[in-house]
Amino acid sequence: MQISFEGIDQSYGGHALFKQLDLIIPSGQFFTLLGPSGCGKTTLLRMLAGFVRADRGRILFGEEDVSNVPVHRRDVGIVFQDYALFPDRSVLANVAYGLAARGITKAQANNRALAMLKRVGLESLADRPPSALSGGQKQRVAMARALVIEPRLLLLDEPLSALDVKLRVELRSMIRELQIEAGITTVFVTHDQEEALALSDQVAVMDRGRIIQIGAPDDIYGKPNSAFAAGFVGNANLIPIVRELDADSQGDRCLETPAGLLFTTCSRPLKPGAFLAVRGSEIRLLNPSLPKPGELPGVIEHVEYRGNTIGYVVKTALGTVNVDAWTFSQTSIRRRGDEVLLELPRTSLIVEAGAC
Numbered sequence: 001m002q003i004s005f006e007g008i009d010q011s012y013g014g015h016a017l018f019k020q021l022d023l024i025i026p027s028g029q030f031f032t033l034l035g036p037s038g039c040g041k042t043t044l045l046r047m048l049a050g051f052v053r054a055d056r057g058r059i060l061f062g063e064e065d066v067s068n069v070p071v072h073r074r075d076v077g078i079v080f081q082d083y084a085l086f087p088d089r090s091v092l093a094n095v096a097y098g099l100a101a102r103g104i105t106k107a108q109a110n111n112r113a114l115a116m117l118k119r120v121g122l123e124s125l126a127d128r129p130p131s132a133l134s135g136g137q138k139q140r141v142a143m144a145r146a147l148v149i150e151p152r153l154l155l156l157d158e159p160l161s162a163l164d165v166k167l168r169v170e171l172r173s174m175i176r177e178l179q180i181e182a183g184i185t186t187v188f189v190t191h192d193q194e195e196a197l198a199l200s201d202q203v204a205v206m207d208r209g210r211i212i213q214i215g216a217p218d219d220i221y222g223k224p225n226s227a228f229a230a231g232f233v234g235n236a237n238l239i240p241i242v243r244e245l246d247a248d249s250q251g252d253r254c255l256e257t258p259a260g261l262l263f264t265t266c267s268r269p270l271k272p273g274a275f276l277a278v279r280g281s282e283i284r285l286l287n288p289s290l291p292k293p294g295e296l297p298g299v300i301e302h303v304e305y306r307g308n309t310i311g312y313v314v315k316t317a318l319g320t321v322n323v324d325a326w327t328f329s330q331t332s333i334r335r336r337g338d339e340v341l342l343e344l345p346r347t348s349l350i351v352e353a354g355a356c
Ligand SMILES: Nc1ncnc2c1ncn2[C@@H]1O[C@H](COP(=O)(O)OP(=O)(O)OP(=O)(O)O)[C@@H](O)[C@H]1O
Pocket: 012, 013, 017, 035, 036, 037, 038, 039, 040, 041, 042, 043, 044, 191
């Protein structure tokens, strides 16, 4: 079922959060709202669930305008960050809860709940109270409870953020499998870009109540349309562009920046206030020497050893630049205080400050 937001306005305390927001979520997709804290992700999800009524605009489920349909008639399954399980009911009763209201017998409800618990690998814990479960187990129960009613729409609000990294990765593939199996349109909210890229058919990048970019994960990551998307999704370094000069002998565009001359193969037009978005993973660390165009001298300010990669924060004339180096390709780990030369890639994209 396709979901549409049409011309949504929403203000809190005189401050407009959404202005004429339009968004279409195609049927059957795993669709993620990605953005920093306070950008409006949960509010959009609560509008879909029916907990929040927009000041203006419509919400459609397929062709049906559900703007005035109350929560319990919307037929949505919801999973929150904090599980929201009933503490005084067993796991089984928690999962069967939504079915009871649908006019089926208790025995049928329990059978379906048990089958769903089996799907999430928890049938042996059916009689326990939620207080006797781990965080990951609680979240599986919450997923089972949301899916057992076979909803028209599944809403997931940061369901994994309270869990440790390993469990998060494990549970996110379970969520994706269940979603594909059920073929159900799903709206997932997160501020974790890796999670968004790993799970989604499409991602909407949001900033302060605006949708900045919508696309498949590789589009969002590979072709950010703005400085915000490049910085938030790809952790790109943003280098202001002063003006364009004549192309170099290789035919690449030559840009004057506060870091000196930089080159790019990007063909996007250059508008005032644009940046070059330089990914830390594409910067090469060289030993200090006289910088050539495209190179930037710096001093290592901070080293973060992560196993596969090493994160360096390098102080340069431009401010700090983040570099992600593959551990295996490093002859030696640089130390805090080491002088280095950064070789900037020619593949960086030109991005504009605002949304495109
Ligand atoms: N009921 C409310 N009353 C007043 N302000 C609200 C209300 N609900 C949301 N807001 C404000 O709207 C903005 C968006 O809130 P929302 O909860 O949608 O953000 P979010 O993107 O989910 O953030 P987070 O990642 O922190 O959960 C925030 O500035 C918030 O304070």
